[in-house]
Amino acid sequence: MxxxxxxxxxxxxxxxxxxxxxxxxxxxxxxxxxxxxxxxxxxxxxxxxxxxxxxxxxxxxxxxxxxxxxxxxxxxxxxxxxxxxxxxxxxxxxxxxxxxxxxRAEDSRDADINYKRQRAPEDNLSTAQSCGPASMQLFQGEGVGEDERKRAEMELNERTLRAQREERERQENKQKHQELLRGKELLQQDLRAIQLDALEEECRRAVCIALKSYNQAQADERQERERQEKLRREGEEMAEVWHMVTSDLLTECPEAAEREGEGSAVTRRVLPDRWKGMSPEQLSAIYRQREEQRAERENQRQLERQKEVAWSLQQLKQARKQVEEEGRMRELEKERRVQLDKYNQQLAQEQRIHQQYLNNQLYTNQPSARYFTQFGTSSR
The missing domain is CATH 1.20.5 (Single alpha-helices involved in coiled-coils or other helix-helix interfaces)
Known part of the structure; x- marks a missing residue:
């Protein structure tokens, strides 16, 4: 392969x-x-x-x-x-x-060239004839009209300087005129400020005079009011003194402490500011009423003691019944526990027998540790 x-x-x-x-x-x-x-x-x-x-x-x-x-x-x-x-x-x-x-272009040195004012050249034959070939300083076409050009330049410079001087004088005059106007305006402002200050001072003086008059009137009015208040207070004090002298308080009149009430029934009402004390009849009535109240209070206390004794006997009977009931419940609980113990012993004996059956006859093949490690190893 x-x-x-x-x-x-x-x-x-x-x-x-x-x-x-x-x-x-x-x-x-x-x-x-x-x-x-x-x-x-x-x-x-x-x-x-x-x-x-x-x-x-x-x-x-x-x-x-x-x-x-x-x-x-x-x-x-x-x-x-x-x-x-x-x-x-x-x-x-x-x-x-x-x-x-x-x-300006017309004030420049080459203005005659730019504005085509160049003059025709003049032949200076005498100068050319008097100079030899080796000593020639002026050639043809050079230095022609030099004096007139210099004179024109001087006149042009003079005109330029005159124009500049006139312009400067004009600027200075204008500046002086503006300064004069500014000075006049400042002077008018100062005069106006002085007038306003004078008017303000006069207004302030008038306000002070008016305020002084108003304060004086207020002071006079307050003095008059205080005098009237003093007279009224003195009159009230004199009237009070006269009332105290002539009233029933100082005259010791016992009938002044009582007055008739309104309505059909005639009732007596005590005036605290005129009351001079109680009469013997009123005191005896109060003492008699107090004794009646004390006796009534004693009867109420006897009734309360009787009720407490009856309630104590009732509570004692209830306690005895409760003790007897608790003893009877303890006996029943004891019997129930004995029966429950017997039942539990029987259940334990049955469970032991069942466990012996499971261990000896049913579960004879016990799993190893490898059997439990095979679970939970994969997400599927």
Whole structure:
């Protein structure tokens, strides 16, 4: 026979590995003591849910804070960009103004070339004839009209300086005029402030005078009220003194302590502020009523003692009956226990006989330890 190297089926091996991994995971899940006994940890799941909600809420708050920060940064960037554009426009405007005033094209040195004002060249034949070939300093086309050009430049510079001086004087006059206007405005503001201070001082003085008058009127009114109150209080005190002198309290009138009541029946009512004490008849009536109440109280106490004696006898009879009943119940319990012991002994004898039958005749083939180890080894 020939030895052939056959290719191994990788899909079959992968399927076998997947089944082995699934079996191993299932075995761990089924034989895990924690999951089998405790089950799902509900508290841990609730805590995880709460933590996740808190984390999501914190992320939302952070996102909102970042959005607000981005909006504020964008607003600041736009404001800065607008300021930068405004400053750039101002600088460009100032540069254009400066160029228009101090860098005009017609004031430059080559303005005659740019504006085609160059004069026709003049031949200086005498100069050319007086100079030899080796000592020539002026060539044809050079130095033509130099004096006129310098004179034109000087006039141009003079005009430029005059224009600059006039512009500077104009600026100074304008600045002086503005300072004069500002000074006048400040002077008017100072005068207005002085007038307002004077008016305020006058108003304050008038308020103080009015307040002083009001306080004086209030003081006079209070003095008059105090005088009237003093007169009224003195009158009330004199009336009270006169009433006390002429009242029944000092005259010791016993009839003043009683007065007739309202209604059809005539009743006597005692006035505490005028009562002078009880009469002998009233005292004797009170003593007689007190003796009657004491006798009635003594009769009630005799009746209560008789009731207590009868109740004690009744309780004694009930206690004797209860003792007799308890003795009879103890005798019955003793007999019941004797019968129960006999029954238990009979059951124990029957159980021993049955156990001997099981051990000697029925269960003769005892299983080994290997028999019990074959259970619970697989998840299937």
């Amino acid at each position: 020939y030895k052939l190297d056959l290719p191994v089926d990788s899909r079959a091996l992968q399927a076998v590995e997947r089944r082995r991994a699934a079996e191993s995971a299932r075995h761990k899940r089924i034989f895990s003591t924690r999951e089998r006994v405790l089950g799902v940890d509900a508290r841990a799941l609730e805590r995880q849910v709460a933590e996740r909600q808190q984390r999501e809420e914190a992320e939302k708050q952070r996102d909102r804070a970042h959005d607000m920060l981005r909006v504020s940064i964008d607003r600041m960037a736009l404001e800065q960009q607008r300021e930068e554009e405004h400053r750039r426009r101002e600088l460009a405007q100032e540069l254009l103004s400066y160029r228009a005033l101090h860098q």
